[in-house]
Amino acid sequence: xxxxxxxxxxxxxxxxxKATPYRDSSNFQGNYIEIxxxxxxxxxxxxxxSPLFYTGLLPSVSLDYHKYFGKNILQFNVxxxxxxxxxxxxxxxxxxxxTQVNAELIWxxxxxxxxxxxxxxxxxxxxxxxxxIRTNQSFGNAGFSFENISSIHAKYGISRMLTLKAKDKxxxxxxxxxRKKKQYIANFNVGLPIYSLFYRQGYTNPGxxxxxxxxxxxxxxxxxxxxxxxxxxxxxxxxxDNGNMYGFSYNWSFxxxxxxxxxxxxxxxxxxxxxxxxxxx
Amino acid sequence: MKTKKYNPILLIIIIIISFPSCEKLVFxxxxxxxxxxxFNYLWDEINTKYAFLEYKNIDWDSVLMVYQPMIYPxxxxxxxFNVLASMMNSLRDxxxxxxxxxxxxxxxxxxxxxxxxxxxxxxxxxLKSDYYSTGGFAHNFIRDSEIGYIRFxxxxxxxxxxxxxxxxxxxxxxxxxxxxDIRQNGGGYVSNVFELLSLFTDDERLLYQTxxxxxxxxxxxxxxxxxxxxxxxxxxxxxxxxxLTDRGSYSASSFFSTCTYAxxxxxxxxxxxxxxxxxxxxxxxxxxxxxxxxxTRTIAVNGENYENGxxxxxxxxxxxxxxxxxxxxxxxFAADKLTE
Numbered sequence: 001x002x003x004x005x006x007x008x009x010x011x012x013x014x015x016x017x018k019a020t021p022y023r024d025s026s027n028f029q030g031n032y033i034e035i036x037x038x039x040x041x042x043x044x045x046x047x048x049x050s051p052l053f054y055t056g057l058l059p060s061v062s063l064d065y066h067k068y069f070g071k072n073i074l075q076f077n078v079x080x081x082x083x084x085x086x087x088x089x090x091x092x093x094x095x096x097x098x099t100q101v102n103a104e105l106i107w108x109x110x111x112x113x114x115x116x117x118x119x120x121x122x123x124x125x126x127x128x129x130x131x132x133i134r135t136n137q138s139f140g141n142a143g144f145s146f147e148n149i150s151s152i153h154a155k156y157g158i159s160r161m162l163t164l165k166a167k168d169k170x171x172x173x174x175x176x177x178x179r180k181k182k183q184y185i186a187n188f189n190v191g192l193p194i195y196s197l198f199y200r201q202g203y204t205n206p207g208x209x210x211x212x213x214x215x216x217x218x219x220x221x222x223x224x225x226x227x228x229x230x231x232x233x234x235x236x237x238x239x240x241d242n243g244n245m246y247g248f249s250y251n252w253s254f255x256x257x258x259x260x261x262x263x264x265x266x267x268x269x270x271x272x273x274x275x276x277x278x279x280x281x
Numbered sequence: 282m283k284t285k286k287y288n289p290i291l292l293i294i295i296i297i298i299s300f301p302s303c304e305k306l307v308f309x310x311x312x313x314x315x316x317x318x319x320f321n322y323l324w325d326e327i328n329t330k331y332a333f334l335e336y337k338n339i340d341w342d343s344v345l346m347v348y349q350p351m352i353y354p355x356x357x358x359x360x361x362f363n364v365l366a367s368m369m370n371s372l373r374d375x376x377x378x379x380x381x382x383x384x385x386x387x388x389x390x391x392x393x394x395x396x397x398x399x400x401x402x403x404x405x406x407x408l409k410s411d412y413y414s415t416g417g418f419a420h421n422f423i424r425d426s427e428i429g430y431i432r433f434x435x436x437x438x439x440x441x442x443x444x445x446x447x448x449x450x451x452x453x454x455x456x457x458x459x460x461x462d463i464r465q466n467g468g469g470y471v472s473n474v475f476e477l478l479s480l481f482t483d484d485e486r487l488l489y490q491t492x493x494x495x496x497x498x499x500x501x502x503x504x505x506x507x508x509x510x511x512x513x514x515x516x517x518x519x520x521x522x523x524x525l526t527d528r529g530s531y532s533a534s535s536f537f538s539t540c541t542y543a544x545x546x547x548x549x550x551x552x553x554x555x556x557x558x559x560x561x562x563x564x565x566x567x568x569x570x571x572x573x574x575x576x577t578r579t580i581a582v583n584g585e586n587y588e589n590g591x592x593x594x595x596x597x598x599x600x601x602x603x604x605x606x607x608x609x610x611x612x613x614f615a616a617d618k619l620t621e
Contacts, residue, residue: 043304045308045311049562049563049564049565050564050565051311051312051322051565051566051567052311052565052567052569053308053311087569089314089568089569090358090382090568090569091382092382092569094565094569138380138563138565138571139562139563139564139565139571140561140562140563140571140573141560141561141562141563141573142562142563142564143563202493202495202503203330203493203494203495203496203501204330204493204494204495204562204576205562205576206493206560206562206576206577207562218493219493219495219503229307254304254307254308256307259309264309266304266307266308266309268304268308
């Protein structure tokens with residue numbers, strides 16, 4: 001990874017030399033690839049095995065593709081969380097390792113073009129698929145847990161261009177320097193899962209099978225739920241002259257099978273990610 | 282008329298700050314950690330998920346009446362553990378455990394029956410000093426090489442390999458019969474049951490059926506799933522096989538014993554096994570302690586549920602004077618049957 005970092009940075013600064021420099025809203029078109037990395041935290045409770053909330057520190061990486069065409073935005077993103085969930089109880093630590101991946105395909109329709117100084121609204125729809133794999137040795141045969149959740153979301157986003165004008169400034173009130181004009185795009189979006197299909201353990205989790213073949217999903221069931229959570233992202237990116245961007249985002253999401261579910265599953269994530277965004281024509 | 286403009290950035294910040302609280306509104310609160318809540322949680326989990334309350338004719342409500350009065354707010358962890366463990370042991374199930382940082386509760390099935398094996402006697406008189414150790418198998422010839430004696434003390438450890446089975450086959454293929462001794466074998470990997478069965482399986486046959494608890498009712502189980510022997514090996518022992526059992530033959534050993542009912546040339550000798558044909562899963566209490574109990578049930582090819590123990594074809598109990606006579610009458614009986 002250490003060897004890759006300078007290459008990625010070099011690519012970031014040099015690519016898209018032929019791209020039309022970003023000037024106004026109508027040029028905010030084309031294809032973008034975004035890579036992100038950061039740190040997340042999460043809480044998780046799977047009442048199929050435990051009534052306790054486990055809290056995790058979860059390094060996170062993401063990969064996004066955005067295509068702006070006309071007033072449409074097509075977006076595909078994958079975000080993964082990998083780490084350890086812990087629960088402390090009476091001087092004991094219980095741990096559960098976890099790998100979680102969420103992939104989402106989104107289509108937005110913009111009202112107006114991005115880049116106008118006014119706030120731009122976007123409405124859309126998405127389908128996503130979340131996969132979680134956990135192991136907790138404390139639970140014996142039920143130590144392996146898997147859930148796959150597919151949802152169809154209603155999406156809403158707002159974006160706004162922000163400009164810091166060129167200005168002569170002093171660093172620490174002493175050293176004079178000239179701040180160039182800087183342009184940013186701030187974006188906030190929210191998704192509501194209209195309907196979700198949960199594939200996970202059924203009433204009980206036998207885990208290690210008594211069958212004559214390996215079936216870690218024995219007894220698993222698929223159930224459907226309406227409005228099972230929410231996901232949001234607040235992002236701010238600085239737009240460079242070559243159309244590339246870099247910035248930060250705060251991602252928050254939660255999923256639940258609902259309070260009436262016998263084996264409630266509650267998952268939430270908070271993650272701050274640093275992004276590099278590459279523009280491709 | 283002047284309309285009041287809102288600041289969207291401020292609005293977003295307010296929304297973001299309030300989000301973490303938002304999920305707490307949607308999620309149920311964590312169950313409090315008190316002796317009473319731990320007791321109630323465990324009692325309810327067993328009441329709704331344990332597979333054998335009806336089969337074992339256990340009135341779980343009356344168990345509640347017995348143990349609930351023993352719970353009080355200031356009780357120590359040790360006292361709470363003992364009450365919970367006693368309540369769980371009323372299930373009379375070796376697959377039931379409560380695991381705390383300072384103790385693990387257990388219900389020892391093997392002590393329910395008479396002593397049915399003398400390990401020293403087996404080693405000195407039957408395996409002898411030149412016995413072979415192949416994986417988890419200790420084995421040797423007995424009765425002038427007419428019988429192959431294979432002691433298999435645990436289904437745990439490594440997976441039984443084809444190489445090991447081929448070795449056993451080649452060594453004992455000319456014997457009149459083999460004895461597989463699983464007395465005091467407390468179980469292990471169920472997958473090893475199918476591997477060991479493949480030593481004398483030349484076709485696909487129904488071994489047993491299994492079901493998973495699927496609801497709170499006593500009869501709420503998934504549909505029966507049939508389990509077959511599907512591994513037809515090249516080298517299959519075609520002679521008679523005697524399997525020696527006792528109350529210490531538990532879990533995977535009981536699975537193996539149950540499966541022998543599907544074979545005409547395989548018979549059980551010894552005492553009823555310990556049972557344990559329900560697969561235990563695990564869970565956690567509000568105080569962090571973990572537990573496990575059975576959530577599946579197994580039905581033998583003859584339609585019987587042998588959760589309480591698989592009965593032998595020939596009941597033979599080790600003589601009390603076995604140590605003095607130097608004769609394991611269980612092995613001798615099996616050998617006689619194999620050479621008839």
